Amino acid sequence: MKIIATKYLIPKGFTGIALYPFIIVNDSSLRGNTRFINHEKIHLRQQAEMLILPFYLWYGIEFIVKMLYYGNRYKAYRNVCFEKEAYENEDDIAYLERRRPWNFIKYILKE
Template structure:
């Protein structure tokens, strides 16, 4: 079962990426929206809700900048952000959100 998610076409989203703004997905190309991607974004929405939204974005940006300094690689910095590690580890599993634990992005067992 795929939950219904609002998807809007927007130039705010970087080419080839989807931006999740408070649970609404922004993309330049709606064709790239797949069930696995929606599930990935629903994991981010759960992370956001848990952090009351704004802190999610602040932590996300600071962690990305920190990882950019330590990895010196845009893509690797992005993929190793704790929020992304959890979303990529479980994006294929549509039942994951039902058993997801609080603060899962910072639990080792949820991000490996």
Template sequence: MAMFPFIFLKTKDLKLDKRIINHELIHIRQQLELLIIPFYLLYFLNYLANWIYYRDHYLAYRNIVFEREAFENDLKPGYLKKRRFASWVNYFRQV
């Protein structure tokens, strides 16, 4: 879990998991772009809207725009270097 400026991991061995670290670093960047507090507000509101639509926690979580960007790019080690400002906006779409 990423909470600027920290990344919290369940176990120490996850420090070596490049995918998880990259995923959480994407969230750190998103949080910075939105000046932290608005990130959490938008995250929650997007989750709530998704939950109302899907009525399923997993689908609601996976379709949060911030998670969609992170999951789509967490296997790309150089993603943050070439990522444009507020790229998460591109993950809003009609369902």
């Protein structure tokens, strides 16, 4: 995992993004934010176990479905199963050590 700090690769409104095998942040000070980096590391694990491309396809399709359901971009984003897993566990630094493969599946219908 390598952390890259640049403002040019981050979508507007985002502070960072995980694009396997990198974490890209819009401010170098985020490199020291343990919670934020752990959140993005969870996404890297999700991407790796799905062989990368299927992760992005699933994410995009689920986001569109949730957008249609909620009619709100932020709510759709927060309810994508990958985001739910990452947000719920970002404070637990040891989470990835005990996380089971494909654990994000349990978050698909979880409210």
